[in-house]
Amino acid sequence: MSGTPNSERIGRADLSAEQQVALEALLFRLADDEFVHAERLTEWQIYAPTLESDLAIANIAQDEFGHARLWYDLLKRLGYTEPECLWERDPTEWTHSLLVERPFGDGDWADAVLRGYLYDVAERIRLEAVADTSYAPLADRVGKVLEEENYHREHAVNWLERLTADDDGRGRVQDALDELFPYALSLFHPGPREEDIVEFGFRTEPVAEMRTQWLETVSPFLESLDLTVPEPDEVERPDERGRDGTHTDAWTELYDEFTATYHELEFETPATLRATEE
Amino acid sequence: MDLETVRKRAGPREFGPADDMPERYRTAATRMIQFHANSEVMGGYLDKTFTRKAPSLDRKLANTAKVQDEIGHAQLLYRAAETLGVKTRAEMLEELANGDGKFLNCFHYPVDSWYEAPMIDFFVDGGAMRRQATLKSTSWTPYAHAMDKICFEEGFHVKHGESILRELMNGSKATQERTQETFDEWWPRILQFFGPTNDESVHDDFGRAVGLKTVTNDELRNSFLNMYIPKAEKHGLEIPEYPRIYERDDGTMAVREDDLDWDEFRTISRNEYEGSHEQIGSRRRRQEAVDWVRKSLDSWESSAGTTPRAAD
Amino acid sequence: MIWEVFRQEAPGDYHEHVGNVHAPDREMAKLFARIQHARRMQTNSLWVTPREEIGEVSAEDAAFDGRTDKSYRWAMTYNEIDASFAEEVADSESEQREAARKRREALRDEGNEA
Structure with a gap:
């Protein structure tokens, strides 16, 4: 998958303080995106249009939680605990994009499918940009995640092709596109330490380059479905940026909901359920 | 096939779609499997709540995986019910949304706290698993086949x-006390899960005569008590004083059924309980909200989207 | 055209794929299937279906379960919990253990080839 042999990569013990700060910023961004995307997607579980589509979207959400866990596990190896990554981390320190925190309207399956598509394409580009990372433990995990992401993208593409085949469906997907597009652009907002991340080779592409690749992928596909893609430089951008810790109100509500039981129970450590037989 | 033959032949996995089953058998089997399938869906409305509340990332993962299994079970069971030729899946789902579909008593009580997770996932699922294991020997083969797959998965849910x-x-x-309080609230509902005593159960005799069921409600409840009371006590839960549990001559446990609120149970089985309105209303609203998607899929299916059927 | 044939040995069994027949239509396919696939084998029922109506998921795609750790959905992960109190829970766990073993072996074989 990658051209760099592991022996030439950086291990955990080799990280300088500066490198570690940059690496953590990258990992939190990866992990937070996956976690919050999954948290929103699970809202569809039980509420999807058919039993089969319910299973599919819930399984995708489960995969994304699993990916978040892979990235948080890397942070744990750098000294963080699960509560520090998730449960006790201030909501203004989360660096996910705005796209994944947006609430779903009742029955807005067009949003669910389109959001999945916009996200999955970005996810693939980002994973490919870290496939050749200089940090060995990260490189080890990319392949596992890419495999599962293929199904996600196929799922989204198939749904979009079918929903846009009739006028009603296409209208709904267009509405979702107009609504989500400005938030989706926040996927490529450079977060803290962007220059260091690229400089140290943790990611081999700068976000600006990833943004271009993303636009070159999603625009022609969406236009082929007779959808009008907003002009990226002309859309009205939200005040919040996501990557810098500023978020829409929907995020605070979501954060309060998913951390409430953790705080109420005050267990010493969050339960882990990992492989016991290998 | 006449009813007499059905009774005579009745046994595990004895009948299937190729058999010409009498109306009464098909109706009874449909009622039973539809109830089971509906319960998987409506159980999901409760269990879904716990994904967001889960106090660890791994518990969140486990919960969302479990709810997938339940929807998967519903899919298998509706299909098994369809093989009887009485109702289509769409009709059964329509009945569920409009309040005509029946489902387990426990799923008429909305949940709102993590303390309720083990009440559903351990006790209710444990009870369900007791019953499901016996249904591997039901006489309607597609139902038994669904049960093979369901029982395979359920062990993870209970654990x-x-x-x-x-x-x-x-x-x-404080956490232990809240858990005990929640248990006190759920315990009678869990005991009623197995339905009323046999002589009150309208459909029980026929179901057993034709092999749809192999075990009585009483037997199931009593074996459940013998297994799950020691478990509850092992974890430090106290069994509430009422309904009274007593030991029978053979050393097994049973419940004094007069101590249970059967009026509430019957209100629930008519879908007229307060919680029934809330849960069914939620199901209806959620289904209506995505009605446009199903219409969109139908129009795709009937247009050029599908491969042409092979000619006969 | 080609028709795929599924045979059920006894009532209550699953229909399992046993082969195919060439036939111009469904009636002829059933006639041929009876001879080709049921003449010597104990048979309770046969299904025939046009081959082109079968959609196949490749081995690679079927492994969509991926490589990430999903132990949380297997009963044996909950090893602090004793399943032996209820036969059906213990049965489910041993079936799951067997299925997980097969998955691990398949993944290992794949890893060796790579």
Whole structure:
């Protein structure tokens, strides 16, 4: 998958303080995106249009939680605990994009499918940009995640092709596109330490380059479905940026909901359920 | 096939879609499997709640995986019910949304706290698993086949539920007390899960005569008590004084059924309980909200989207 | 055209794929299937279906379960919990253990080839 042999990569013990700060910023961004995307997607579980589509979207959400866990596990190896990554981390320190925190309207399956598509394409580009990372433990995990992401993208593409085949469906997907597009652009907002991340080779592409690749992928596909893609430089951008810790109100509500039981129970450590037989 | 032959032949996996089953058998089997399928869906409305509340990332993963299994079970069961030729899946789902579909009593009580997770995932699922294991020997083969797959998966659900209970009962004193309070509230509902005594159960005799069921409600409830009371006590839960549990001559446990509120149970079985309105209303609203998607899929299916059927 | 044939040995069994027949239509396919696939084998029922109506998921795609750790959905992960109190829970766990073993072996074989 990658051209760099592991022996030439950086291990955990080799990280300088500066490198570690940059690496953590990258990992939190990866992990937070996956976690919050999954948290929103699970809202569809039980509420999807058919039993089969319910299973599919819930399984995708489960995969994304699993990916978040892979990235948080890397942070744990750098000294963080699960509560520090998730449960006790201030909501203004989360660096996910705005796209994944947006609430779903009742029955807005067009949003669910389109959001999945916009996200999955970005996810693939980002994973490919870290496939050749200089940090060995990260490189080890990319392949596992890419495999599962293929199904996600196929799922989204198939749904979009079918929903846009009739006028009603296409209208709904267009509405979702107009609504989500400005938030989706926040996927490529450079977060803290962007220059260091690229400089140290943790990611081999700068976000600006990833943004271009993303636009070159999603625009022609969406236009082929007779959808009008907003002009990226002309859309009205939200005040919040996501990557810098500023978020829409929907995020605070979501954060309060998913951390409430953790705080109420005050267990010493969050339960882990990992492989016991290998 | 006449009813007499059905009774005579009745046995595990004896009948299938190729058999010409009498109306009464098909109706009874449809009622039973539809009830079971509906319960998987409506159980999901409760269990879904716990994904967002889960106090660890791994518990969140386990819960969302479990709810997938339940929807998967519903899919298998509606298909098994369809093989009887009485109702289509769309009709059964329509009945569920409009309040005509029946489902397990426990799923008429909305949940709102993590303390309720083990009540559903350990006790209710444990009870369901008791019943489902006996249904592997039902006489309607497609139902038994669905049960093979369902029973394979359920072991994780029950252990996951017990693991949550164990963690709560090892928590702070306040957590233990809240768990006990929640158990006190759920315990009578769990006991009613198995339905009324046999002589009150309208459909029970026929179901057993034609092999759809192999075990009585009483037998199931009593074996459940013998297994799950020691488990509850092991984790430090106290069994409430009422309904009274007593030991029978053979050393097994049973419940004094007069101590249970059968009026509430019957209100629930007519879908007229307060919680029934809430749960069914939620199902209806959620289904209506995505009606446009199903219409869109139907129009795709009937247009050029599908491959042409092979000619006969 | 080609028709795929599924045979059920006894009532209550699953229909399992046993082969195919060439036939111009469904009636002829059933006639041929009876001879080709049921003449010597104990048979309770046969299904025939046009081959082109079968959609196949490749081995690679079927492994969509991926490589990430999903132990949380297997009963044996909950090893602090004793399943032996209820036969059906213990049965489910041993079936799951067997299925997980097969998955691990398949993944290992794949890893060796790579």
